[in-house]
Amino acid sequence: MKSLEPVIRELLIETADATDCELTGELNADTVLLECGLDSIGFAFLVARLEEDFGFDPFVALENAEYPRTWSEFVSIYDNHASREV
Amino acid sequence: MSGPKIDFVSITKSDIEQVRNWRNKPRIRQNSLDDSVISSEQQLNWFNGLLGDNARKYFIIHLDGRPVGVLNFFEILEGESCKWGCYIGEERVWPGMGLVLNFASLEYAFHCMGLNKLVGEVIESNHTALKLNRYFEWSESPGSKTVARGEDVFRVIEFSFTRDSWADCRDSMLDRLPEQISRACQKIEFIEVR
Numbered sequence: 001m002k003s004l005e006p007v008i009r010e011l012l013i014e015t016a017d018a019t020d021c022e023l024t025g026e027l028n029a030d031t032v033l034l035e036c037g038l039d040s041i042g043f044a045f046l047v048a049r050l051e052e053d054f055g056f057d058p059f060v061a062l063e064n065a066e067y068p069r070t071w072s073e074f075v076s077i078y079d080n081h082a083s084r085e086v
Numbered sequence: 087m088s089g090p091k092i093d094f095v096s097i098t099k100s101d102i103e104q105v106r107n108w109r110n111k112p113r114i115r116q117n118s119l120d121d122s123v124i125s126s127e128q129q130l131n132w133f134n135g136l137l138g139d140n141a142r143k144y145f146i147i148h149l150d151g152r153p154v155g156v157l158n159f160f161e162i163l164e165g166e167s168c169k170w171g172c173y174i175g176e177e178r179v180w181p182g183m184g185l186v187l188n189f190a191s192l193e194y195a196f197h198c199m200g201l202n203k204l205v206g207e208v209i210e211s212n213h214t215a216l217k218l219n220r221y222f223e224w225s226e227s228p229g230s231k232t233v234a235r236g237e238d239v240f241r242v243i244e245f246s247f248t249r250d251s252w253a254d255c256r257d258s259m260l261d262r263l264p265e266q267i268s269r270a271c272q273k274i275e276f277i278e279v280r
Contacts, residue, residue, distance in 0.1 A: 040184025
């Protein structure tokens with residue numbers, strides 16, 4: 001199954017623009033979310049936008065409440081949830 | 087399947103080293119009015135000073151039962167006003183939860199403490215906090231304080247909210263917030279140990 005990373009990345013960039021956030025640089029797997037430039041408002045709207053697009057919010061049913069620290073962990077939460085829905 | 091749950095639990099002595107570790111992180115200090123590094127001894131003295139002090143309240147923010155940060159109220163004048171502050175010390179948190187903290191501060195000040203006015207002070211370089219307060223439509227004034235960070239001097243912006251203003255806009259704010267944030271706001275709990 002293909003990763004949702006490209007879609008999430010595109011929507012993150014769109015959301016950053018819409019919420020007046022300046023991304024600090026190229027997102028890579030180890031980029032810490034708190035340091036990527038998308039702030040709390042931006043992430044809140046990104047998660048809502050991803051729910052509209054994907055039809056799910058993985059944080060609603062996150063097992064062990066293992067919240068993401070990095071970009072790759074954020075994407076993995078969506079990929080893992082999507083793979084369970086197939 | 088109910089989504090993240092955010093609770094605010096009165097600080098206890100067993101929390102204070104964790105709080106000191108968070109408070110001493112550079113990213114927290116750079117946005118604090120007092121950016122000094124805190125020692126264990128200072129932290130213990132600070133905590134002992136909190137006991138029996140009705141002008142200050144400190145809560146540990148719990149995300150699904152796990153401590154992640156601090157929400158505090160100070161300069162509390164019973165029936166009148168107080169100031170507030172918060173920070174998220176952990177990096178592994180629910181993305182976007184800062185909005186819930188802003189909502190929680192207003193709920194606690196007006197519904198739990200019955201105050202008439204809540205005030206927040208934000209260093210002008212703290213863009214995240216400025217944006218959060220502006221999103222919630224706090225009244226804003228330049229204030230007269232400044233803080234030095236290295237060779238730079240920044241203004242401290244004062245934000246205030248009155249109980250009447252919050253009563254007028256609380257429900258519309260819940261409608262305006264992203265849905266998952268609004269749901270979390272409606273589930274917050276303050277757990278006070280007296």
